Amino acid sequence: MSFIESxxxxxxxxAVAGLxxxxxxxxxxxxxxxxxxxxxLWAEAGRLGYLGVNVPEEYGGGxxxxxxxxxxxxxxxxxxxPLLLMVVSPAICATIxxxxxxxxxxxxxxxxxxxxxxxxxxxxxxxxxxxxAHRITTTARRDGDGWILSGQKTFISGVDESDAVLFVARxxxxxxxxxxxxxxxxxxxxxxxxxxIEMEIVSPERQFVCHLDEVRLPYEALVGxxxxxxxxxxxxxxxxxxxxxxMGAGIGRLALGKAIAYxxxxxxxxxxxxxxxxxAHPLAAAKIELELARLMGQKAAWLYDRGDDMGAGExxxxxxxxxxxxxxxxVDQAIQTHxxxxxxxxxxxxxxxxxxxxxxxxxxxREMILNFVAQHSLGLPKxx
Numbered sequence: 001m002s003f004i005e006s007x008x009x010x011x012x013x014x015a016v017a018g019l020x021x022x023x024x025x026x027x028x029x030x031x032x033x034x035x036x037x038x039x040x041l042w043a044e045a046g047r048l049g050y051l052g053v054n055v056p057e058e059y060g061g062g063x064x065x066x067x068x069x070x071x072x073x074x075x076x077x078x079x080x081x082p083l084l085l086m087v088v089s090p091a092i093c094a095t096i097x098x099x100x101x102x103x104x105x106x107x108x109x110x111x112x113x114x115x116x117x118x119x120x121x122x123x124x125x126x127x128x129x130x131x132x133a134h135r136i137t138t139t140a141r142r143d144g145d146g147w148i149l150s151g152q153k154t155f156i157s158g159v160d161e162s163d164a165v166l167f168v169a170r171x172x173x174x175x176x177x178x179x180x181x182x183x184x185x186x187x188x189x190x191x192x193x194x195x196x197i198e199m200e201i202v203s204p205e206r207q208f209v210c211h212l213d214e215v216r217l218p219y220e221a222l223v224g225x226x227x228x229x230x231x232x233x234x235x236x237x238x239x240x241x242x243x244x245x246x247m248g249a250g251i252g253r254l255a256l257g258k259a260i261a262y263x264x265x266x267x268x269x270x271x272x273x274x275x276x277x278x279x280a281h282p283l284a285a286a287k288i289e290l291e292l293a294r295l296m297g298q299k300a301a302w303l304y305d306r307g308d309d310m311g312a313g314e315x316x317x318x319x320x321x322x323x324x325x326x327x328x329x330x331v332d333q334a335i336q337t338h339x340x341x342x343x344x345x346x347x348x349x350x351x352x353x354x355x356x357x358x359x360x361x362x363x364x365x366r367e368m369i370l371n372f373v374a375q376h377s378l379g380l381p382k383x384x
Contacts (some may be wrong), residue, residue: 001298001299001302003295003371005071005103005298008068009071011263012050012053012068012071012072013075015048016045016071016072016075017075017079019041019045019048019050019079019082020074020076020079020081021079023038023040023080023081024040024079024081025079025080025081025254025348026080027041028080028081028082028204028266029202031204032202032204033202036204037161037204037205038083038204039080039102041081041083042083043111044173045083045116046117049061049115050072051086051089051090051114051115052090052092052094052113052115052116053069053092054066054068054069054091055090055094055110055111055113056110057362059098059107059110059113059114061110061113061114062114064303065304065305066095066239066242066305067087067240067242067298067302067304068302069090069091070238070242070243070245070246070297070301072086073091073244073247073250073291074246074249074250076250077249077250077253077254078226078250078253079250079254080254080348082355083115084157084158084247085119085121085158085161085162085205086158086243087240087243087245087247088120088121088122088240089118089120089158089162090379091239091240091242091243092122092166092236092237092239092240093109093121093166094109094113094120095235095236096166096223096232096235097109097110097223098110099232099235100194100223102220103302104220105223107381109184110306119158119161119162119164120162120163120164120165120166120184121159121164121187122156122157122166122236122341123156123167123168123210124136124153124168124233125150125154125155125156126152127182127209133180133195133233136151136170136180137151137152137168138150138152138153138168138169138212138281139169139173140169140170140181141171141244142171143216145217145218145219146216146217146218147183147216147217147219148168148214148215148217149169149214149217150214150215151167151169151212152211153167153209153210153212153305154208154209154210155197155207155209156194156207156208157205157271158205158206159194159206159210160196160206161205162187163187164184164185165184165187165192166182166183166184166185166223167183168180168182168233169181169183171226174273179301180232181222181224181225181226182222182223182233183217183222184217184223185212185217187254189216189217190215190216191212191214191215192208192210192212192213192215193210193211193213194208194209195208195209196208197209200354201270201355201358202277202351202354202355203355223229226380234309234313235309237363238300238304238309238313239316240363241300241364242301243321244323244324244363245293245297245300245316245319245320245322245324248293248298248299248320248326248327249293249294249323249326251331251355251356252290252293252323252326252327252329252356253290253330254352255330255331255334255349256286256287256330256333256334258309258347259283259333259337259338259349259350260283260306262337262341262347263279264339273337279336282333282336285329286329286330289330290323290326290327290330291331292321292326293319293325293326294323295329296315296318296322296323297323299315299319300315300316300319303315304316313372314372314377314378317364318373319371321366321369321370321373322367324359324360324366325360327359328357330356331349331352331353334352335350335353343362
């Protein structure tokens with residue numbers, strides 16, 4: 001693994017950064033506060049091929065890996081446009097379909113993931129299961145030549161702007177440990193309803209509770225095997241953590257950039273406030289933490305793209321944990337550097353606090369990551 005990204009990756013970052021700068025934080029926040037979507041940015045990113053950099057070339061994608069898609073996600077976030085559905089649609093759903101889907105599913109969905117003309121949400125979390133995926137109660141039962149799905153999911157992102165949702169369920173006869181089955185459910189399927197959850201986060205993407213009331217699907221809605229096991233699920237969850245880390249790194253960079261610019265310009269007692277160690281040192285420490293977290297994210301992507309799912313799982317969890325902590329530090333110190341201005345709308349720093357604070361909770365909580373590291377990295381007894 002090289003600590004210097006390839007010229008192609010660097011060129012990709014520069015191009016995406018340029019696109020992000022054309023839209024910027026003002027565009028993103030205006031859309032979010034108005035309850036609108038960032039459709040223009042998504043469409044242009046898709047047209048330019050950035051949303052499909054990880055889709056195989058035979059389906060119209062760039063043929064790259066999750067590291068390339070993570071670079072796109074980070075650069076857009078650093079420009080003030082963190083697109084949450086990038087973590088879900090091209091990272092989780094496209095990856096699972098590319099790995100486990102039928103040929104018909106690949107032919108239908110992957111070209112549309114590649115050009116951004118389709119969005120697919122992902123649904124695993126349930127109200128009574130929390131982080132324990134083995135307790136999910138959403139079930140699928142065979143009915144003739146098809147399936148009937150029933151159940152409920154919560155905190156599902158972007159359902160209102162998606163064409164379909166990839167649901168994690170268990171077949172009716174499954175007992176004990178989860179052997180997940182994955183189903184593509186169109187958002188207009190009869191019996192499928194979704195209700196928005198009011199959130200304090202400033203974001204164009206909304207969260208939903210999804211209800212499946214005897215939703216009838218053709219057999220072809222199944223992705224992979226009926227008892228595909230955790231491997232086909234984790235084919236999407238490791239990229240999810242890698243992408244979340246990339247988004248956190250981008251937001252951390254955005255906050256630090258704002259803080260540094262303000263510290264250079266703002267003068268008190270005839271001296272720029274950035275000259276004082278009381279502000280300079282915390283910003284420097286935040287920069288160090290962020291760069292360390294970014295390195296772990298790049299390691300996770302490198303391992304995943306080389307097929308080391310177990311190694312990538314450990315690194316992806318560590319990267320997500322480290323980046324969440326670093327991003328929170330960056331945003332908090334950016335607010336402190338701005339003083340009262342850090343909480344004004346004009347400077348656009350305070351609204352980042354809720355976004356990065358969420359990273360300690362989703363897509364996997366810091367406590368569950370610590371459980372993972374304690375058990376799998378340290379070999380300690382399982383605590384739950």
